[in-house]
Amino acid sequence: MIFVIPESICEIKSDIMMKKANIHVYTALCLVGLLVLASCGKELSSMTGWAYNEPNNGGFQVDLYMGQETGPGLILVQGGTFMMGRVEQDVFYDWNNIPRRVTVSSFYMDETEVANVHYREYLHWVGRVFALDYPEVYKRALPDTLVWRSKLAYNEPYVELYLRHPAYQWYPVVGVNWVQAAEFCAWRTDRVNEYILIREGLLDVNPNQTADDNFNTDAYLAGQYEGLVITDLPDLDPNKDTRKVRMEDGIFLPRYRLPTEAEWEFAALGLIGNTYFERVTERRIYPWNGHYVRNDHVKELGRMMANYTRGRGDQMGVAGQLNDNADITSPVYAYWPNNYGLYNMAGNVSEWVMDVYRPLTIEDADDFRSFRGNVFKTQMRDEEGIIAEKDTLGRIIWRDVTEEENLGKIPATNRRNYTTADNISYLDGDKVSSIRYGEDVEPENMKKIMYESTGEFPTTLVDDRAHVYKGASWKDRAYWMGPGTRRFMDMEQETSYLGFRCAMVRVGSPVGF
Numbered sequence: 001m002i003f004v005i006p007e008s009i010c011e012i013k014s015d016i017m018m019k020k021a022n023i024h025v026y027t028a029l030c031l032v033g034l035l036v037l038a039s040c041g042k043e044l045s046s047m048t049g050w051a052y053n054e055p056n057n058g059g060f061q062v063d064l065y066m067g068q069e070t071g072p073g074l075i076l077v078q079g080g081t082f083m084m085g086r087v088e089q090d091v092f093y094d095w096n097n098i099p100r101r102v103t104v105s106s107f108y109m110d111e112t113e114v115a116n117v118h119y120r121e122y123l124h125w126v127g128r129v130f131a132l133d134y135p136e137v138y139k140r141a142l143p144d145t146l147v148w149r150s151k152l153a154y155n156e157p158y159v160e161l162y163l164r165h166p167a168y169q170w171y172p173v174v175g176v177n178w179v180q181a182a183e184f185c186a187w188r189t190d191r192v193n194e195y196i197l198i199r200e201g202l203l204d205v206n207p208n209q210t211a212d213d214n215f216n217t218d219a220y221l222a223g224q225y226e227g228l229v230i231t232d233l234p235d236l237d238p239n240k241d242t243r244k245v246r247m248e249d250g251i252f253l254p255r256y257r258l259p260t261e262a263e264w265e266f267a268a269l270g271l272i273g274n275t276y277f278e279r280v281t282e283r284r285i286y287p288w289n290g291h292y293v294r295n296d297h298v299k300e301l302g303r304m305m306a307n308y309t310r311g312r313g314d315q316m317g318v319a320g321q322l323n324d325n326a327d328i329t330s331p332v333y334a335y336w337p338n339n340y341g342l343y344n345m346a347g348n349v350s351e352w353v354m355d356v357y358r359p360l361t362i363e364d365a366d367d368f369r370s371f372r373g374n375v376f377k378t379q380m381r382d383e384e385g386i387i388a389e390k391d392t393l394g395r396i397i398w399r400d401v402t403e404e405e406n407l408g409k410i411p412a413t414n415r416r417n418y419t420t421a422d423n424i425s426y427l428d429g430d431k432v433s434s435i436r437y438g439e440d441v442e443p444e445n446m447k448k449i450m451y452e453s454t455g456e457f458p459t460t461l462v463d464d465r466a467h468v469y470k471g472a473s474w475k476d477r478a479y480w481m482g483p484g485t486r487r488f489m490d491m492e493q494e495t496s497y498l499g500f501r502c503a504m505v506r507v508g509s510p511v512g513f
Helices: 009-039 116-130 135-141 156-161 178-199 217-221 261-269 403-407
Strands: 074-077 080-084 100-104 107-110 350-356 377-379 398-400 466-470 487-490 503-505
Touching: 074 261, 080 261, 100 261, 107 261, 116 135, 116 178, 135 178, 178 217, 261 350, 261 466
Parallel strands: none
Antiparallel strands: 074 107, 080 100, 107 503, 350 466, 377 398, 466 487
C-alpha cells in the first residue's frame, strides 16, 4: 500500500495556495475577456440586432463565460457510455443489477471520501451557528460513534477516538446516515458559494453568523439574504443602479450532492484509461485492469490495491508483512487512484449514493443519466408569486409540486413528462407495476402498493427509505469491490463501514473548451 497524504502542514498550505492562485487566474482571464469584448464593440443579438449589455436600449446583459470553475476537492469525470451492472457471477442470486448499456453525463466527484477533518469542520460551523438557539440541529448532524461497538469485540477506543483524535483526521468519516450525508452536501454548497462572493470582493467575512443570519445560496438568489455586503454588481438596467449576483452570471457553483448510482459506478470503473478511439479495449472487474487485487507494477509488485478483508479473521495480514496495512479504515489518500484520479473507489468504506433502492431499477431507468428517487419540488411562494419567508434556519422553503399545477387546473402548462411530484415508485411499486393493476385502488393507497412497511411487523425491507450504497469496505470480501455490486440500507441507519463522497453536475461542454 502507498500513502500519498501530504507529508507536512506546509505542503497542505502550499496546495491550498496553488488552488487559490488558479482560481484568481480564472477570474483574471474572465476580466480580460470582458475587456476584449468591450474593445471590439458591443455584441449584437442574432435575433433582433439590438446590442447586448447596452443600458441605452434596456440593458439586457449577456456575460462572457469561460467555463465551470472546479470546486474545492473535486475531480472532473468525463462522461460517456458504459455497460452498467455486474461483471462477476451473482453469488447471492439477487439479480438486482443485470448488465445494461447507459450513458452518464460528465460530472465532478470528490477526489476522496469525506474525511473526519472535513466532517468536524461541518460540525464546528453547525455548532457555532445553531447550537445556541437550535441545539437539536447540531445533535442531528453528529455521527453515531457507537457504531464501532460489538457485543463480542473490544472496539471501545474507536468510539471515543476515531472521529476526533488527530491520528484519524484524514480517515473517512463513518457512522453517518444518508440524511446526514445529504445535509453535509447542502452545507458545503453554501459555504463554497459564500467563499466565492467573499473572494470576488462582494461579501465580507462574517464570523458571527446566527441561525437567522447565515449565508444560504437559494436565499441569496431570492433576494432574502443581506449579510455583510461590501458592494453589489452594477446593473445595466437603466432603471436600477446595482443588483445581486444572479444565476446568469455564472459565478455560483451548482449544488454539491451525493452521486447517483450510475455516476458512482461509472467513476469507479475509470474506463477512460482503457479507451482507444471509440473502443474500450479491456473491460474491468475492479477499478483497475486484471482479475486480481494486487499491484502488478514492478516497483509495487504484490501490494494490495485496496483496503478490504482477504479472508475470515484476516483484516490486515501477518506482522512484518501486513497485506493492506490497515486494520480498520485507512487514510483517504491511501493506495493508488484510478484513471480519473479518484482514491479508494474499491475499498476502505462503502459509500452512499443518491438512489432509492429497487431490485429492478436497471430494467426501468432511462438509458441517459439513470436515477431512481425523483420527488419534484418547487419553492414556496405566496399568492403574488413572491418566494415566501425563510425557515427558522435561514433556508428557502420547498414543497412538492401538485398534480393540479401539472395538469393545468391552475395556471400552468399541461405537462407530458410527469404529473405527480413523487416518482420513486414509478414502474416498480406503483399501481401499473403491481398485480392489482386492474383493481380500483384508493388514491391515497396507490403510492405504495408493493413496497410498503406498515403496521407493527414490516412486510418488506425495501421501501422508499431504502437507499443504495456502493463499493466494498474494510469489512468486506473482494466480491464487493466490483463497482457493479449494489446493496441498500435504511436512510437513517449508519454503520462503521459506510461513508460518502460528494458530486456536482458539470454544466456546458462535457470536456471544457
